[in-house]
Amino acid sequence: MxxxxxxxxxxxxxxxxxxxxxxxxxxxxxxxxxxxxxxxxxxxxxxxxxxxxxxxxxxxxxxxxxxxxxxxxxxxxxxxxxxxxxxxxxxxxxxxxxxxxxxxxxxxxxxxxxxxxxxxxxxxxxxxxxxxxxxxxxxxxxxxxxxxxxxxxxxxxxxxxxxxxxxxxxxPPISIQKKILENWHTATRKLTKINLDLNKLPKELERYILGQLGLKTKEITQQPKVITTNWTKLTKWSQRATHLLNQVSQITMGNYPVVIGRDCISEVKHGCSGSPSNKPTKLKVLKLSAVTSGVFLEEETKYITDKLQYRVSFDLKVGDILICRTNGTLAYVGRPALIQKDYKDIIFPDKLMRIRCKKNILPEYLEYILSTSIIRPQIEANARTAVGNYAIGNEDIFNIDFPLPPIHMQLKLVEKIKEVKDMVAEMKENSKTILDDAEKVIEKIILEGYPSTNPINNLVISEEATS
Missing domain, CATH: 3.90.220.20 (DNA methylase specificity domains)
Incomplete structure (x- = not known):
C-alpha cells in the first residue's frame, strides 16, 4: 500500500x-x-x-x-x-x-x-x-x-x-554526540579484533602452502636508495626490479620442479578495446574494479556494443583467470581473479588479460600462486612505467617461474585454500552484519533520540567471529 x-x-x-x-x-x-x-x-x-x-x-x-x-x-x-x-x-x-x-x-x-x-x-x-x-x-x-x-x-x-x-x-547536542561515539567505538573495537584475525589468515595460509612446496615465505623489504648486487643476479637495468628479484626466495630449492608460465599456460590474451555503449545492450564489459580486489565481482560492468566478434574473442569461461595488465597502482597490476562459471553476456576489456591453463595445472592453484611472495616480486619487477601507470605484457606472464607439483598435490593445496577462503568469507560476513547493526542503531538514536538503555552495547558477536 x-x-x-x-x-x-x-x-x-x-x-x-x-x-x-x-x-x-x-x-x-x-x-x-x-x-x-x-x-x-x-x-x-x-x-x-x-x-x-x-x-x-x-x-x-x-x-x-x-x-x-x-x-x-x-x-x-x-x-x-x-x-x-x-x-x-x-x-x-x-x-x-x-x-x-x-x-x-x-x-x-x-x-x-x-x-x-x-x-x-x-x-x-x-x-x-x-x-x-x-x-x-x-x-x-x-x-x-x-x-x-x-x-x-x-x-x-x-x-x-x-x-x-x-x-x-x-x-544532537555535543554531549549526546560524544555518547554516541563512545558506543560506536565499543562496537568498532570488537570489529578491530575480527579484522586482526582476518589479517593473520592469509599470511598463515601462505606459510602453509609454501611449506608444503618446501619453500619459505619472505617479507618484502622497502627499496633502499642505494643497493648492491652480484653481477650474476643482475637481470634487469632497473634498481626497482633488481631489488624486487633479490627478495624472491630460492624457489629451485623446494620439493617440486620449477617451470615457466609457458609450460602450463595455454593462452594469455588482451581484452576488448571497443568503446562502452551509451545505451543498454545485451552485452556488458567488465570494469577494472571487477578484478583489482583479487576477487571477481561480476556486477562491476558497463554496456558495450553487442558484436559477435566481441563475444567469440573475449568470452569468459569457468577456470579462466583475469589479471589487470595496467594500473596507476603497482599492487593491482597482475592481481589475479578466478572465473567460477561461464558468462555468455560479459566480456573483458583491454586493460585486463585472460589466462587459460593447460591440463597440467589447476586454475585454482595458479590463481593462488600468482599472489604469493615468490611470484609478486617477479610481476612487479617486470612492470614497466609510463605516464604514471605500470604495465605488464603477455610474455611477462609466460616467463614467470614457479613450482609445479603433481595434480594430486595441487588438489590437496587447493582444498586448503578453499577452506581458508570460506573461513575468511564467513568472518567478513559476520563483520559486515555487526557493522550494519551498529549503524542502524546510531541512525535510530539520531532520528528518535538517545534511549535510556544502551542498544549498541547489546550487540552480540558470536564466539566463532572473535575466536
Missing part, C-alpha cells in the same frame, strides 16, 4: 527550490535540522604540482569501501593538472558517486596529501558537530535518501557543493 502523502505544505520562507522530491524526502528527527551551509566550509584551493617535476606526491582516492585511501605516488612531471591539497579532518567525495557511499574522511596519516580536482573537499564546524558524527550521518540511509532527492539532472546524479549546502541534517 502506498503510504506517501500526496500533498505537503511548505512555508514560503523554506521554499528555496522548485523541486517536489526535495521536500518530500526531508529528514524527520527529534533533534533540530540544521542547514549544511551553516556547518561546512569548502576547500577549493589547488596547487600546480607540475611546477615541481622531480618532487614526489602522495595522491589519494575515494571509494565506497575504504573511504579515503592512498591511491599512488606520482612525480610532479607526471601530473598534468592542478590538484587539491587536503588536511587531516577534511572530507572529500565524488559528486557523481556519493549516493553509493563514495565519501571519505582524511585521517592524520594522509595530512598534506593531494587529491584530484574532480573531488569536492570540505571541512566542518567542530563547535557544532564532531567530524566522526558528521561522517556517520553522511553514510546513513536517511541522508542518502535526502541527497538523492537533492541531486541535479535526471540522467546522472551530481551533488555539487551548493547542492550539498542546501541539505539539512539533524544535530
Amino acid at each position: 502506498d503510504t506517501t502523502t500526496p500533498v505537503r505544505r511548505v512555508s514560503f520562507s523554506q521554499l528555496g527550490r522548485w523541486d517536489v522530491k526535495f521536500y518530500a524526502n526531508s529528514i524527520k528527527s527529534v533533534y533540530p535540522l540544521v542547514p549544511l551551509k551553516n556547518l561546512v566550509i569548502e576547500h577549493n584551493e589547488k596547487e600546480q604540482l607540475y611546477n615541481f617535476p622531480e618532487e614526489s606526491y602522495k595522491i589519494l582516492g575515494v571509494n565506497n569501501t575504504q573511504g579515503i585511501f592512498h591511491a599512488y605516488d606520482s612525480l610532479g612531471k607526471d601530473i598534468n593538472q592542478s590538484y587539491k591539497r587536503v588536511s587531516a579532518g577534511d572530507f572529500a567525495y565524488n559528486p557523481y558517486r556519493i549516493n553509493v557511499g563514495s565519501i571519505g574522511w582524511v585521517p592524520l596519516e594522509h595530512d598534506g596529501a593531494y587529491i584530484s580536482p574532480a573531488y569536492v573537499v570540505f571541512s566542518v564546524n567542530q563547535k557544532e558537530i564532531l567530524p566522526e558524527i558528521f561522517w556517520l550521518i553522511l553514510k546513513s540511509s536517511f541522508f542518502n535518501e535526502s541527497l538523492r532527492a537533492a541531486t541535479a539532472g535526471s540522467v546522472r546524479m551530481n551533488l555539487t557543493f551548493p547542492l550539498l549546502e542546501s541539505l539539512q541534517i539533524p544535530i
